[in-house]
Amino acid sequence: MLKNYIKIAWRNIWKQKVFSIINILGLSVGIAFTLLIGAYVWGELQVNHQLKNADNQYIIQSKWKDPNMGFELASIAELPKALKEEYPGLVVNYYHFDGMTTNVSKGEKYFREGIQLGDSTLLKMYGFQLLHGDVNTALNDPFSVVVTQQIALKYFGKNDVVGQVLTIENFSGDKHDFTISGVLDHLPKNSVTSLNASNISNFFFNAEAAKYFKRNIDGWANPYIVDYVELKKGADPKEVESAMKTLLRKNSSEQISKNLTPYLVALKDYNMVAEGGIVKKMTSTLSCIALFILLMAIVNYVNICIGRASGRMKEMGVRKVMGGLRKQLIWQLLAESTLLVMIATILALVIYLVARPYVSDVLGKDITSLFALPAYFIPILFLFALIIGTLAGIYPALVLTALKSVDSLKGKLPSVKESVLFRKSLVAFQFAIASIVLIGAYIISQQVSLFFSNNLGYNKDYVIYTQLPRDWSPNGVKKMESIRYQLAQMSQVKSIALSFEIPDGANGGNYPIYRQGANPAQTVVTQGLITDNQYASTYNIPLKAGQFFKPVFDVADTTQVVINETQSKALGFKNADEAIGQKIMSPGSPVAFTICGVTADFHFGSMQQHIKPVTFTNVNYALAYRYFSIKLKPGDIQQSLSVLSQKWSELMPGAPFEYHFMDDALKKLYATELQLKKAAYIATILAVIIVLLGVLGLISLSIQKRTKEIGIRKVLGSSAIRITLLFLDDFLGVVLIAAAVACPLAYLIMQKWLSDYAYKINISLLPFIFSIALLTGVTAFLIILQTIKASFANPIKSLRTE
Known part of the structure; x- marks a missing residue:
């Protein structure tokens, strides 16, 4: 029986090619975009989760009475070691490091690289694996270095480079040879080797190497070191925070102990809350955008399904007369709806594969490959498709199958009128969401332009910067x-x-x-x-x-x-x-x-x-x-x-001339805003596409249903323009109502977003006028294209319809 339902459903989908393509395209685009954003958010949530004993790993952060007195990111250099030695019942391990850049050379190759001077506990504490070298001894010698795979390939063209030598410069301009003692296996994204976008390390040294580099990574008066601790299983972080306050009162200066409050942040959570929760804000914003786009696609799909269903009343009547049971007809309509959603889902997976590199580039983060996502991902996706297909088909299925056979054959709905208001409400919802996204993208673009304007108080034009030995x-x-x-x-x-x-x-x-x-x-x-x-x-x-x-x-x-x-x-x-x-x-x-x-x-x-x-x-x-x-x-x-x-x-022979324009520095400073701007542009394009696909489908359905009416109007003397205006009036009224709802909502949302900035643009009428005018204009153009063809058709053919 199921096979028969699917076969008939496929025939109906194939019979209505135009509407099926519109439905599948709109839904697949919405699903694909949601999947891409979902994979991005999932990737951000997984940062640090793959570290060894991740549940017990913490980073020590600093809260100063005056935020200008120190850095939140760093803390007192001596804290983690003292915690391990004086509170062994709470802390079982620690790692602290000083990150910097220096010149590294091998023969004619020389580059400026990010390095870490830290404890030898790095590899074992976080479970970092070596492709080559011994984890137990790799960080024991002050003149040895552990490097990443990328560095091995960059300088030597191969991975197995243990025993090879690199020349590294210190802060006095001296150079010394360091022997490579280990090559790290691929590192998952983490907040230890890549603390943030400006602190990415590829070279790892023993703490004793700090003497050669003229750096100090110890002491109670040094608040510029990044500190990590691993707590004993079951230890209370609040007890550790209390212990840190005690240690500061006992060992540090009065100025530090009175103004600094150290606290712990779980490494599993750190990526989301670091730098004022910038990643959390970004993922939340993108998740909302993706949800809106998906809702638009679903609404679009449901709307066209409902519109098409009323045209199948006679089919339902014939099936009933031929002995079809109501439950069979319901299953048939649901099978058709679900099959269409399944096809859209499969197409969405293809779009995911094709669009992933581009969206990764836009967001500045590598989005997880489809095949690297958890195994439960695919079943959940198709379960979601099944639910959407059922929800989309259940309304027309219940309404159409409830009609009497005679009413169905006559094409009448005596007891349940077609819900025009409901359908128009769905269209208004789509337009409102599209308007909000478009207005938001416009305002974000204006604010980002302010960051790169000439109102910075200095002139960045033609200025390059380069690091020095x-x-x-x-x-x-x-x-x-x-x-x-x-x-x-x-x-x-x-x-x-x-x-x-x-x-x-x-x-x-x-x-x-x-x-x-x-x-x-x-x-x-x-x-x-x-x-x-x-x-x-x-x-x-x-x-x-x-x-x-x-x-x-x-x-x-x-x-x-x-x-x-x-x-x-x-x-x-x-x-x-x-x-x-x-x-x-x-x-x-x-x-x-x-x-x-x-x-x-x-x-x-x-x-x-x-x-x-x-x-x-x-x-x-x-x-x-x-x-x-x-x-x-x-x-x-x-x-x-x-x-x-x-x-x-x-x-300066031997010093790399690696220059950047000041615009590049600003791009790093406002990386999140630039990513959000690009994501907003993508969302705007998708929102407009989905809305226009919906308008295309609905206006086609409307023309199809009113073919005979168009013929009668022409016979009675109506011009093509009047007929076109008739359809425009139906849709543009909905657009204007949607605009009236969208504008205040968009204003409130963007005011909230701009409130994070001390210096911001004033929201003018331009984004609202431009966005509404653009959506209205494109919609009107699409309606005119469709109706003009119908209005010029031979009225005799129109009157013979049905």
């Missing part, structure tokens, strides 16, 4: 300044600056300051930036008063600093001029700094936060640098970069 000594700084001077003489270069930071939100650290003579307790927490005297001119940061250090460096002027307007006001100066020549100090330091300049405010970090106080310290005083920021002259940029690369190789 480190030699953090007076001679190292002098050498870099000499190289800077030689590069600045090139005709392709407008200006060049040596600094520790670029305007990407990542500064070297925050510290409290106060006016000399004022109460040291009344401090202002400032972002410290280390630069030379060319930084303001390279980035075109306007000066409000004074100068940006002296044009020629003098040792006597090393304690001069430049502040921004926000800091000038926070320190109590009436205006920028009043700040010049005044002295500021930091608690616990005997050095008094003299303010020599005040800059205009500029966006150093994300627009999610208000502009913070900034203090520029001279690189000759701080003796730390990371970047050259180079402003090129307009013209042939590629030619300029080529010449610059040659000069670079002459001045």
